[in-house]
Amino acid sequence: MLVRGFIISALLSTAAAAQPANDARRAAERDLFEKVVETPTVYGRIDEFRKLTRLLTAEFRKAGITNVVVKDHDGTQTLIARWPAARPSGKKPILLLAHMDVVEANPADWKNPPFELREQDGYYLGRGASDNKAALTGIVLALQELKRSGFQPTRDIIVLFTGDEETNMNSVRRAATEWRDLIDAEYVLNGDAGGGTVYKDGRIDAFYMQIAEKTYADYKFVATNKGGHSSSPRPDNAIYALTGALERLEDYRFEPKINDATRAYFGRIAADDKGRYGELVRKWLSNPQDRETADLLEANAPGYTRTRCVATQLSGGHAPNALPQRAEANVNCRIFPGVKIETVRQQLQAIAGPDVTVTTDEASTTPETAPSPMREDVTEAYRAAVATRFPNVQIVPVMSAGATDGAHLRAVGIPVYGAGGLWGVLGESSGAHGLDERVLIEGFHGQVPIWEELLRRLAG
Numbered sequence: 001m002l003v004r005g006f007i008i009s010a011l012l013s014t015a016a017a018a019q020p021a022n023d024a025r026r027a028a029e030r031d032l033f034e035k036v037v038e039t040p041t042v043y044g045r046i047d048e049f050r051k052l053t054r055l056l057t058a059e060f061r062k063a064g065i066t067n068v069v070v071k072d073h074d075g076t077q078t079l080i081a082r083w084p085a086a087r088p089s090g091k092k093p094i095l096l097l098a099h100m101d102v103v104e105a106n107p108a109d110w111k112n113p114p115f116e117l118r119e120q121d122g123y124y125l126g127r128g129a130s131d132n133k134a135a136l137t138g139i140v141l142a143l144q145e146l147k148r149s150g151f152q153p154t155r156d157i158i159v160l161f162t163g164d165e166e167t168n169m170n171s172v173r174r175a176a177t178e179w180r181d182l183i184d185a186e187y188v189l190n191g192d193a194g195g196g197t198v199y200k201d202g203r204i205d206a207f208y209m210q211i212a213e214k215t216y217a218d219y220k221f222v223a224t225n226k227g228g229h230s231s232s233p234r235p236d237n238a239i240y241a242l243t244g245a246l247e248r249l250e251d252y253r254f255e256p257k258i259n260d261a262t263r264a265y266f267g268r269i270a271a272d273d274k275g276r277y278g279e280l281v282r283k284w285l286s287n288p289q290d291r292e293t294a295d296l297l298e299a300n301a302p303g304y305t306r307t308r309c310v311a312t313q314l315s316g317g318h319a320p321n322a323l324p325q326r327a328e329a330n331v332n333c334r335i336f337p338g339v340k341i342e343t344v345r346q347q348l349q350a351i352a353g354p355d356v357t358v359t360t361d362e363a364s365t366t367p368e369t370a371p372s373p374m375r376e377d378v379t380e381a382y383r384a385a386v387a388t389r390f391p392n393v394q395i396v397p398v399m400s401a402g403a404t405d406g407a408h409l410r411a412v413g414i415p416v417y418g419a420g421g422l423w424g425v426l427g428e429s430s431g432a433h434g435l436d437e438r439v440l441i442e443g444f445h446g447q448v449p450i451w452e453e454l455l456r457r458l459a460g
Contacts, residue, residue, distance in 0.1 A: 193418025
């Protein structure tokens with residue numbers, strides 16, 4: 001009994017010592033996240049970017065990662081850090097990708113200041129909390145913890161934190177070309193994609209690895225006219241012509257498409273869902289060209305079965321008492337991989353008709369890229385890393401309906417895998433780009449050991 005009592009006492013002492021250590025680590029993680037979120041790195045606020053890059057540079061250097069380069073360019077900044085291999089294996093580096101910039105937030109629209117980190121109902125709230133500062137902070141924290149533990153990588157680990165992913169993407173454009181020697185890697189792990197979902201009771205749904213993303217392109221619909229006095233209406237009104245074109249666009253559905261990423265995503269639903277939705281998915285998978293079924297599926301999963309285009313901005317006329325000489329709309333398209341930007345423009349022109357001219361906003365486009373090839377080493381490492389928190393997890397390849405910096409790196413031949421460690425609750429929105437943007441507290445802290453294990457397996 002004496003021995004047993006000693007063992008129990010020792011275990012209790014160990015647990016008591018571990019709890020404060022865990023609490024201290026969690027507090028330190030939150031403290032860094034708070035500093036990152038409360039730096040309002042909206043594109044154009046260059047002083048805020050300088051503040052954040054100074055903070056991140058100091059955090060890297062605290063961990064002994066001293067090779068940090070900050071580039072000033074295009075009204076923003078880009079940070080590139082390198083942890084050299086301690087025991088070089090000859091393998092090319094791994095690149096970790098995230099972005100520092102966030103979408104603007106109007107304080108008048110928010111219940112609380114948008115650039116103030118706060119906690120509510122198990123979430124951290126603040127602009128950029130989910131897109132993309134949680135993953136950015138998680139990458140920094142994981143590298144610090146790996147350094148602290150004595151981990152010695154067998155290949156270089158490079159970090160690329162961009163400054164304009166939400167706007168011009170000049171950061172990644174320059175990184176992929178003129179700074180290529182600083183970021184060249186065998187593949188990219190993209191913190192702005194991937195991640196997992198859990199049910200409300202904590203059971204795991206799955207973790208998703210992004211291997212493809214749609215092409216982004218804005219198109220201008222323009223109707224012009226000689227105009228005249230509003231007391232003498234003409235039969236050819238620029239606003240009416242544009243309105244008719246947009247109404248036709250609203251009703252139009254592009255040809256259904258499928259690729260390896262969407263087939264895997266819908267295949268998992270088909271296997272797991274025994275209800276009507278699963279039946280619909282199985283029917284479409286048996287014939288992906290079936291437009292009727294694809295339309296029904298698209299209504300439930302917008303953006304995943306085809307190219308989608310939607311009007312996002314509108315302007316027209318020059319005076320209340322004059323016929324409009326010009327009416328213009330911006331149409332934003334998310335184009336299915338494998339479909340050309342020019343092909344979509346031609347389709348839009350056919351929809352718009354002869355009275356409306358459709359042009360491509362070349363500055364807006366992301367590269368046309370095919371899905372990255374699946375890699376067993378990355379997939380298995382991701383599965384094993386997530387399994388440290390969620391055993392028997394499924395890793396499901398997916399395509400992003402939106403766009404990330406990853407497209408520019410895929411375009412120059414570097415495969416990109418969205419393999420983030422964050423997770424959220426199924427059916428609960430993160431509010432990215434919207435009001436009260438948020439990230440699950442347990443997901444934020446839980447991502448750090450996932451990133452650690454993923455890098456141990458891929459760079460160890």
